[in-house]
Amino acid sequence: MAKKVVATLQKGEGRTYSKVIKVVKSAKTGAYTFQEQMVPNDAVKDILK
Numbered sequence: 513m514a515k516k517v518v519a520t521l522q523k524g525e526g527r528t529y530s531k532v533i534k535v536v537k538s539a540k541t542g543a544y545t546f547q548e549q550m551v552p553n554d555a556v557k558d559i560l561k
Contacts, residue, residue, distance in 0.1 A: 530550070531548060532549050532560065
C-alpha cells in the first residue's frame with residue numbers, strides 16, 4: 513500500500529509538496545507530540561518558524 517502512495521507523489525504535482533514533521537510540547541501534560549503536514553515547497557520555511 514505504501515508503494516502506491518509514494519508512486520502517486522512522484523508523478524505530476526506531488527513533487528511540489530513536502531511532508532513537514534514538527535515536535536510540539538503539550539501545555540497540559542508536558543509531553544511531546546509530533547504534527548505531520550503536507551505543505552507546498554514554498555511554504556516549508558514559513559511553517560517551521
